[in-house]
Amino acid sequence: MTNSMMLFSAAGLALIAGLAEADTSGKRIALSNNYAGNSWRQAMLETFESTGKQAVADGVVAAADAYTTSENQATEQAAQIQNMILQGYDAIILNAASPTALNGAVKEACDAGVTVVSFDGIVTEPCAWRIAVDFAAMGREEVDYLATRLPDGGNLLEIRGLAGVFVDDEISKGIHEGVAEHSQFDIVGSVHGDWAQDVAQKAVAGILPSLPDIVGVVTQGGDGYGTAQAFRAADRPTPLIVLGNRQDELKWWAEQRDANGYETLSLSIAPGVASLAFWVAQQVLDGEDVAKELTVPFLKITQDTLDEALATTPEGSVANVTYSLEDAQQVIASAR
Amino acid sequence: MNILLRHRIILPVVSLAVLLAATFYMQPRAMSYFGLNLLFNLAVPIALATIAQMMIIMVNDIDLSLGTFVSLAACVTATFLNDAPILGLAILLALILSYALLGAMIHAFELPAIVVTLGMSFVWGGLALFILPLPGGVSPGWLRALMTVKPPFAPMAVVAPIIIAAVTHLLIVRSGIGTVLRGVGGNARSVQRAGWPVIWLKALAYGLAGLFGVLAGMALVGLTTSADANIALRYTLLSIAGVILGGGEFTGGKVSPAGAVIGALTLTLAASFLSFMRLSPDWQIGAQGAILILVLTARLIFSRKGAGT
Known part of the structure; x- marks a missing residue:
């Protein structure tokens, strides 16, 4: 057109x-x-x-x-x-x-x-x-974004949602389709974060010691902040974590941006x-x-719209x- | 006795009439063939479930598994009965028989029905999930046609409860076996002394409950066109409330089939009425309870006065 x-x-x-x-x-x-x-x-x-x-x-x-x-x-x-x-x-x-x-x-x-x-x-x-x-498209979009930011590729960690729920299967399917398309990426680990920060943090902390260097984390929303905390606790460099529009995730993102210019993408419904x-x-x-x-x-929040989104999102929402x-x-x- | 039976039916009829008048006043659109059908068609499966519950309450027991049982019957109807009618029919028949068996067991081992049926609710619920792990299935065409048929003069939603009430009234109030069944709830020992095998009578009452439970599930699927393992969970409590609202009592033997059907209609109407009033959902359950208490209070005053004179 x-x-x-x-x-x-x-x-x-x-x-x-x-x-x-x-x-x-x-x-x-x-x-x-x-x-x-x-x-x-x-x-x-x-x-x-x-x-x-x-x-x-x-x-x-x-x-x-x-x-x-x-x-x-x-x-x-x-x-x-x-x-x-x-x-x-x-x-x-x-x-x-x-x-x-x-x-x-x-x-x-x-x-x-x-x-x-x-x-x-x-x-x-x-x-x-x-x-x-279209949850699968959401998963694909995450990997597409990573591909633009990390053209050389590398190892990815996947945070999944609640096992057995249709939404979890769909997003994960989309992520794996995206990885198949961008062959420079490898998913080296996958944990269930149940869309909750505390569960995600524990799960990631458990798997991190066994993982090689991680360049990016693909998530399902509600789990990005916990993942970041787990990486920090393990004293490993913070990878590029795709976030899911939760207020705590956006707040963390803004803090990181102000401290070290951290750049990522956040998307959810x-x-x-x-x-x-x-x-x-x-x-x-x-x-x-x-x-x-x-x-x-999807509602996408980028580096440019972060401040605006954070200002209008009530705490815990x-x-x-x-x-x-x-x-x-x-x-x-x-x-x- | 005959006067008491008539007394029993007056209050449910009056409550329904008052509620119906209020609904018509608030929503005149409901006062039509089409409107009555929309208002009452979901009451048809509830009426059938209430009759099922009444059969159990009649013999002095209570059934806490009815909602999951109706859900299971709905799942079987939407899957097996549609894909392989013979097999589906056999499964539904087996469900009815298992209900009869349950009744016999509860009597033979002197088990508390409330515990057994509570336990069975998990069995029925599990089976329903097993048959239909995800919502789906299709209503058999003939069932859909039956539930949406448009008879002359009065809509299906009005005709069906009248038929249900008439048939069960004949069965429970007029027939000889119905009298004996009510006797089991009233005084099982004297029925036994009179030479009746109580175990068979209990099995019969539970079997009838199973039959009406299955019919409720089928009617529900005919209306919704498909099933869900949790589709009728509300029916357990609705059916108990319907029986009581319709003039039945927990002290067995005192039940009224026509009253139970009217009770089911009243409960359905109460929910719609509250929704027409635009009451906040937080208050609706409470208001539904208030209507129930109001009717029961009226009945208590009514029966006290009756006893006084």
Whole structure:
């Protein structure tokens, strides 16, 4: 696609966006959420509420209400979706308790003319839209970044997540695909950090004495800071550690940068994906032709955006971003 | 006795009617064929599970494994019954028989049902995970068609509970064997003295519970189109609450099938009602409990007065 074509299509999208306000101003959107018990979900709900409030104030939609089930159970959420149909919502944004057990309720919503957009916890019912996370791509991207920074290659240490969980398998698969592509790298060790700094620190401390020189560490998020601590405790030079957007990781990165010019990349999924789902639903209601399968972009923090990200991330939380209508349009356009 | 039985049904009917009126007031859209169906179709498997629980409570026991059992039946339905109907049917039949066997064992060895069923809940849960380690499976086409059929006049979600209530009422209240079964809960010894083999009766009650548990799992899959090993965990407590709300009592023999079905509908409606009220989820469980206590208090006052006059 040439630059001029991109400009042209961007102009076209802007034109459609201008029309969008008028067409969906009477529409009501609901968020069906199955769980609110951790910081990621809390951040997700906050982002949805602020996005929704703003959109209602701007007259883009008539209502944007968030509902969370009292118990994290598929049957509860199915009933919740059916209630939303009765309440006359035009679109339901859904973070599902089960990829399959809500399909009946989702189908009923579709049959009643309700737009269903699932994200994060997606549903398999074909009539719904899915905003999925490409975890394998996240793993590949880590190795791609290392390849740009370390063209000579070397030994890598892999920190994995919680064993037996789909996300861990996917990210690891992506990392190994990346290493196969960039043959200058070798994964010489692999430990499970369970996405927790303390577990990662112990695991890395245990394996370090048996490892040769490590030039880079590929991680899954929530484990970078612990890894760095383990390297320091073993008195070994700090390798290039790819981080995962946690506040403690970003803080450590900023300290290292100020002390010795440390440079790395941090990437993960932002809880603000709820706002992306909101805009995708708004676009569908607006009559836009949206592909059923969409992919969430990662939230990447680079050397340039580190200070900004660190300033906006509350302590103990994870870096977040609120997606705009333009971001959603970009995601929709790239899926065409 | 007949008057007492009628008394028993009045309160559940009134609670359901009040809640239904409040829901219609808050959400007039629910007052339609389509609306009633959405409001109540997930109550159909809960009603079946409540009947299953009622069978156990009827013989003076309590079943803490029902939720996992319904989940297991749902998993079998979404996998074997769909891929190899004969094998699936055989497995479901075996599940019912194992429930009957459980009942016989609990009686023969004088085991506390609460402990045995709590233990069995891990067995059922494990088997469900074994069959369906990841959520999935497909509902058999005929089952989906049956659960989504649109009968004239009233939606399936209303017709099905009426049929369930009528059939179980005939079986438990009207038939001779039903009377004996209730007698087991009321006074097992005198039933035994009268020459009935109590062990077989207990097996029959548990077998019936197994049958309705399996039906609940099948109905659930027909609605959700696929299964999940944890799909019905809530049903254990919902079913107990439904039985009690419907006029049943823990001191055996005093149960009302129609009341149990109405109790299940009331519980389902209560959850929707609270959601329509936009109550924060933190308060919803508490509010659900409050509704339950309110109805039970009303019943207590009601029965005291009845005893006084």
